[in-house]
Amino acid sequence: MDMLILKLKSIIELGLLFIPLVISLFISSRLLRFDDLSTEGSFGIGGAFAAVLLTSHYNAYLALFISILGGMAVGAITSLLYCRLHIKPLMSGLIVTTGLFSVILKIAGATLHCGTKETIFNNLMHHKYILLLCSMICLFIIIRWFLKTRIGFLLQAVGDNPYMLTTLGKNPHHFITLGLVISNGLTALCGALFVQYTGFFSLWSQVGILIIGMVGLMLGEVFTKYFSWSLLLGPIVYQGSLALTFACNFDQTWNKLFTAFLIISILAIQHHYKGTTYA
Amino acid sequence: MKKIVLGLLLLAAGSFITFKYKYSQTYTPTIKIGILQTASHPALDACREEFIKEFDSYYKPVNPFYEFIIKNGEGSIMNLHTAAQELQSNTDIKLFYVIATPALQTLAPLETERPIIFAAVTDPSQVIDADQKNVTGVKDSIDTNLIIEKVIKTFPMAKKFGLIYSPSEINSTILVQAFKKALTSNGLTYTDVTITSDTEVSASVTHALSQVDLLLAPTDNLVANTAPLIAQLAQEYKKPFIVSDLTLYNSGATMALGISYHTIGREAGKIAHEILKENKHVSEIPYQQTAMEPEKINKTLYEHMNLQ
Numbered sequence: 001m002d003m004l005i006l007k008l009k010s011i012i013e014l015g016l017l018f019i020p021l022v023i024s025l026f027i028s029s030r031l032l033r034f035d036d037l038s039t040e041g042s043f044g045i046g047g048a049f050a051a052v053l054l055t056s057h058y059n060a061y062l063a064l065f066i067s068i069l070g071g072m073a074v075g076a077i078t079s080l081l082y083c084r085l086h087i088k089p090l091m092s093g094l095i096v097t098t099g100l101f102s103v104i105l106k107i108a109g110a111t112l113h114c115g116t117k118e119t120i121f122n123n124l125m126h127h128k129y130i131l132l133l134c135s136m137i138c139l140f141i142i143i144r145w146f147l148k149t150r151i152g153f154l155l156q157a158v159g160d161n162p163y164m165l166t167t168l169g170k171n172p173h174h175f176i177t178l179g180l181v182i183s184n185g186l187t188a189l190c191g192a193l194f195v196q197y198t199g200f201f202s203l204w205s206q207v208g209i210l211i212i213g214m215v216g217l218m219l220g221e222v223f224t225k226y227f228s229w230s231l232l233l234g235p236i237v238y239q240g241s242l243a244l245t246f247a248c249n250f251d252q253t254w255n256k257l258f259t260a261f262l263i264i265s266i267l268a269i270q271h272h273y274k275g276t277t278y279a
Numbered sequence: 280m281k282k283i284v285l286g287l288l289l290l291a292a293g294s295f296i297t298f299k300y301k302y303s304q305t306y307t308p309t310i311k312i313g314i315l316q317t318a319s320h321p322a323l324d325a326c327r328e329e330f331i332k333e334f335d336s337y338y339k340p341v342n343p344f345y346e347f348i349i350k351n352g353e354g355s356i357m358n359l360h361t362a363a364q365e366l367q368s369n370t371d372i373k374l375f376y377v378i379a380t381p382a383l384q385t386l387a388p389l390e391t392e393r394p395i396i397f398a399a400v401t402d403p404s405q406v407i408d409a410d411q412k413n414v415t416g417v418k419d420s421i422d423t424n425l426i427i428e429k430v431i432k433t434f435p436m437a438k439k440f441g442l443i444y445s446p447s448e449i450n451s452t453i454l455v456q457a458f459k460k461a462l463t464s465n466g467l468t469y470t471d472v473t474i475t476s477d478t479e480v481s482a483s484v485t486h487a488l489s490q491v492d493l494l495l496a497p498t499d500n501l502v503a504n505t506a507p508l509i510a511q512l513a514q515e516y517k518k519p520f521i522v523s524d525l526t527l528y529n530s531g532a533t534m535a536l537g538i539s540y541h542t543i544g545r546e547a548g549k550i551a552h553e554i555l556k557e558n559k560h561v562s563e564i565p566y567q568q569t570a571m572e573p574e575k576i577n578k579t580l581y582e583h584m585n586l587q
Binding site: 002003010014105109110113116199200203209212223237239241269274 | 280281283284288291319350351352353354355356357358360361362364365367368369370380381384385387388405406407408446447448449452475
């Protein structure tokens with residue numbers, strides 16, 4: 001029985017860890033309708049900054065803050081490519097991720113060991129989920145409040161009806177920049193939290209992050225397409241299903257195919273019942 | 280639709296719980312050993328197979344109940360993390376065996392009490408805390424001084440070395456630093472030939488071959504994957520290509536010298552036996568380093584290059 005509790009604890013912790021990623025993808029993909037591939041780059045940058053600062057014995061909260069700033073810079077670069085140079089959203093994200101691979105390699109090297117002693121989980125080694133749960137609920141409430149403000153409302157208009165912004169005399173590009181800055185800042189926060197949770201940074205942990213985030217988002221959107229509490233459950237359910245595949249002891253080489261079938265089934269159900277998919 | 284999804288979730292949760300309940304019903308006293316492998320790779324597979332064979336050779340005549348729980352991360356850090364948590368939460372496992380650096384990095388912070396034996400990790404001090412007491416194992420670092428000595432003896436004409444490696448692998452970076460130290464102490468010059476992906480290899484190597492006298496590679500996964508291409512280019516330019524992995528000898532390298540991953544697996548199996556059967560505590564066993572195997576030189580290529 002304690003094996004089950006241990007497993008559940010790790011599933012919930014890892015699921016809570018990816019909530020900033022899911023919120024970030026919600027903002028960029030659903031609100032801005034901007035398919036942002038620079039997610040992987042900002043996850044790596046967040047992790048790299050956090051790892052470098054932790055190994056230099058800086059405060060763990062300062063490391064989180066600097067990682068968020070790094071992610072925001074990445075978002076600013078992506079939006080610069082889109083707004084000024086008119087590069088398509090897909091390409092600008094891809095360019096940024098490719099370039100960031102070298103930057104991250106230079107900043108942090110291939111891998112860095114930080115240990116879990118100096119992180120924000122310092123005092124709660126066996127109860128990390130408490131801190132994660134409280135902070136994710138706070139983050140959710142903050143973002144929800146933000147989306148109800150005037151600026152947040154205009155941000156939602158960028159993807160849905162950009163002409164409304166121009167009739168109001170606002171520049172949609174400003175709001176795209178704002179949206180991407182927030183979204184990449186959140187992904188970098190996720191990357192920094194992952195480094196503090198696992199105790200090490202690896203250049204290869206950023207590969208495949210986009211899919212994890214998107215599946216988490218899709219599972220969270222099952223109940224409603226608005227910014228609801230069910231978004232918090234999405235990543236937890238996905239991590240649970242992954243853990244289930246590991247526990248069942250079947251060949252792990254099929255894991256990615258399992259993920260693909262999961263995505264197809266979610267989208268098929270959405271299509272059948274609502275006539276349209278969100279992806 | 281909400282009902283269907285809720286139903287599916289309940290079904291998943293139910294099957295999860297029943298499966299776990301079934302799992303914990305075995306009453307036979309089993310020695311369980313958890314194996315966490317980073318990726319499917321001939322060298323890492325060899326570490327695993329030899330470990331299992333070595334273990335069998337100690338226990339088979341006595342016939343206790345034991346089983347191996349093998350998880351493979353398939354090269355993805357996220358998968359490795361989930362697999363490591365799955366293994367760590369299994370309280371029946373008495374001993375962990377991790378193969379290659381990423382697996383050690385993922386499991387070591389999670390498990391600080393039960394013994395962890397690593398294999399094929401070049402420099403464990405870079406990836407675990409100094410005060411973690413439950414880790415020991417077999418390193419796969421190569422004796423860089425010995426390699427440089429043998430290379431100088433075999434190819435006395437070479438003055439400028441090209442060190443070919445992938446900087447995104449921590450093992451290679453450590454070994455290349457050691458190579459550079461050995462080269463400077465012998466008064467030779469070197470240059471870095473860094474490759475980051477399969478597609479860049481041809482361009483980087485062609486450019487480098489016009490400037491260096493020979494190419495030297497440490498134990499690097501990217502070099503191992505692209506070795507036939509590098510060897511072919513080196514043969515065209517008539518420059519020697521030296522690898523630190525004996526399994527790459529057949530890819531066309533001029534000289535191969537290094538360690539055997541089969542031996543690493545066997546030595547790790549011996550350590551596991553010492554811990555489990557002889558009840559030695561894991562902190563009493565220092566890290567071990569496999570000995571270097573004798574080198575293999577490709578005579579035809581050597582003659583072809585006219586280095587005498």
